[in-house]
Amino acid sequence: MRRQVGIVDRVHGPVVEARECQSGMMMELVHVGEAGLVGEIIKLSGNRGVIQVYEDTTGLAPGQPVYGTGMPLSVQLGPGLLGRIYDGIQRPLVDLKERMGTFISRGEQIPALNGDALFSFTPITTLDERVSGGTVIGTVPEGERMIHRIMVPPGLSGKILFIADAGSYRAADEIALLEDDTGRKHSLTMIQHWPIRQARPVRRRLQLSRPLVTGQRVIDTLFPLAKGGTVAIPGGFGTGKTMTQHAVAKWCDADVIIYIGCGERGNEMTDVLREFPLLVDPRSGTSLMDRTILIANTSNMPVSAREASIYTGASLAEYYRDQGYHVAVMADSTSRWAEALRELSGRMEEMPAEEGFPAYLPTRIAQFYERAGAMETLSGYEGSVSIIGAVSPPGGDFSEPVTQHTKRFVRCFWALDRQLANARHYPAIGWLESYSEYIDDLEAYWKEQGQGGWISHRRTILDLLQREVRLLQVVKLVGPDALPDSQRFILEVCSLFKRAFLQQDAFDEVDRFTSIEKQANMLKLLLQYWDMGSRAISRGATVIQLRRMKVVQELMKMKFRSDDNWDSLEGKLQRAFDRLELLYEES
């Protein structure tokens, strides 16, 4: 029996007003009209309600019924999520394609999890054991390497009356029966539901201490992100936001990747779908798709579902975090999400703040980024959610509201630079505007890896890059010849550093991923060249001599080396400078 909660009274775009809405609940998931379009009640006033509809409302007319479901917009959580692609409200796109063909039409309800798939369940709890929200009652393998931990949903606690034996079950089969303190019995399956706009509870937040290793040199060495941290990637069109997101999604050392394509191109999602299954995770040896969940709400899909897609992604991430995994969420792009907020706010005739964005934009941005963090979960594991949000500022101007507000809530900033992108210097992360506040948190980790010099090396090279900028201003006015050799050598070293270290080829088999150890060695060698070179100049060598050294070519190509014979390269560098010394001492 369907519960009618209202009658459509007015339709304008994705916002529908309804009357006779007394029995509707705030944020309740509803089905609108005879077609059953998915919507959510976002405002109640008197007997009128405002519903945000997640599908195209063409043809919807006043007088049609609104049915309630009695629960808020939720995600379905359970084994079988990995490797799949969903739209913004967690409808499985592959199943939608089988049902409706190439184009997405409306009103189809398909459960997110495949009901027929069998999972091999191993119980962990025993009869009469007291459990509470988060307690792991059993495990099932998911994919080739993940252990999916089945947990008691948050908020429930009590005594186990029944636990299924080890064996194969469907996700919706009862695997445990729990009696709470009031004597009510709850049947537990492998599936749980969670309202997307609410953060899942944890025991406590932990200090961030480990980097999310991405294998991208400019990130790991210069502007690292911690596991559980937040970062924004702003950049005008064509500066490589999506390319950076893809590179991190492919090579970072998270256990699970949630990739949210929010208001972006359809072909980009197709690209991920085509490429990820073919790529092998260097750590586990399995396909990258096995650890990835895609949320695709492309730019031509309804805007209100775009608004929801961010929260859908965050809820999935938190679910895997609660199982004790490190999850990285890529949101591409949060600007499109903010625009969806603006459009819906406009349709509801709310008073706008900056550039037409609603006044609650900063609150929403903060809420989203606060769902990141390293946590001790209810089950006692350590897990983390890191959020990597792309921002698309209009005109590449970082002073616009979304970039500015995002900057307040993230602790790491990878600013993409138009000049670098035009010169095809990729990744085009500019070293002057970018920053990371995680340096101190991560120092201990680098020491553990035997790379205690990291902090000081990093500081040296950033300092050189700063000096380069000032020198380039002089060069612009008087030409490079006017500079003394000691300063020209700074330009030389910076240019070498950019080519040999910062530029990274995402399509090269070797170069696309650089281990922490290799990064540290590369940086060390480049700084040795700087040290020895400046010493040589102070003793009379010229920049031209230094530039012509054969070993410079080797430094340039070291990023393509897959061996780890760093000592021999270091020796070569040393010998080259020794020979050079003989040269200028003779003269």
Add this chain to the structure above:
Amino acid sequence: MKNPDAALMKYREYLGIDGIDGPLVVVRKTHPVGFRELAEIRDQSGTIRLGQVLDTSRDAVLLQMFHDTSGLTLPSSRVRFLGEPLTVGVTREMLGRVFNGLGQPIDGGPRPVGVREADVNGLPVNPTARVYPRNYIQTGVSVIDGMNTLIRGQKLPIFSGSGLPHNELAVQITRQAQTAEGNDNFAVIFAAMGVKHDVARYVIRSFEESGVMDRVALFLSLAGDPSIERLITPRAALTAAEYLAYDQGMHVLVLMTDMSNYCESLREISTVRGEIPSRKGYPGYLYSDLAELYERSGMVETSEGSITQLPMLTMPNDDISHPIPDLTGYITEGQIVFDRELHGRNIYPPVAALPSLSRLMKDGIGEKMTRGDHPHLAGQLFSSYSYVKDIRNLASVIGEEELTPIDKTYMEFGSFFEGSFVKQRMDENRTMEQTLELGWEALRILPVEELHRMSEEELETYL
């Protein structure tokens, strides 16, 4: 929304309307009318004007008219609601015909009988049903083929300025475009929004001269036509394109000019509706609206065909950060940017190499597709030319005489690149081999140690 009476409702006629404000019309006390439903208003003389429902409620329906509302009176206008959104009857017979901005024939011929009626708003393609485009199109234009390769199924706009030869380039590409397998199952859809009559005539004549007119369908909403009609023009054109590509398996090239006029119409209607503007008075949903158009390109699993879009837009005041080019660039898969300075130096096509970009190029070039050295060659040309720009700035301050010898070589490279690689005649059709060879010729000007993007083998083979 199957209501038993719905089929009959389209015959119900309301006499009298309750308000007109520019292109917006209010009708009160109607039966429940669906959102986006098509409506027709007949005036005293019997002329029919079409509009669509923007806002519907129990008390009133707000219509956005596609035709001019001048001459309408409140009491004597008759309104009918047709129960479905605006559709175009799609068929292969649309090729060789000329339509107005709403998809109605204006060449004197009868309305082609559609195989089916398709909603002009289209539906989003399921991302899992798409095929990632990777077959390149040889346009015969070096700066495109060599450095911004066009891929079948791509949406690659031309960012131009007023007075720059974007129509000429579009026509040249249409005439010369060919794919590796030389498939001739192609069609061209030309959507003109607010362009001048002589521009439309130039384009049509060039189609006639190259003998492809029977493979072209034209959707014309010229400068003199009501601006609101332009909101439908690209949608009608793309609906036809989708039918030809996805139902008929044809390779469709869609030329859309000028997207700036389309956006202006959108701003106009948004202002009349009293919506809160975002940048420069354009509505906040400009991005989503443009995406609805641009995303209707690509390839799908169920068909051999493809839709390649070449939208053209004039950047107001040559400003690439203006909302129209800016939002377009965020949606499309790259952009070809024109430079007025190159045009002034008589370089055709005046494509600014550095800000131009083809995002799909990386998967469509290289070994087995164009040539193994192509990716590195393009990267090297970009990088060296980018350095030329820096040196030119320096030279403008300290004078060319003061440059170092190596910098002077770069200046020489720069002029060869612009004068011989980029520049070509409007009827010059270069093969991919010729383009790549020209690229190497430019690189030979530079000392070999400057070519740090090329591999040893490539240098050995081609230098």
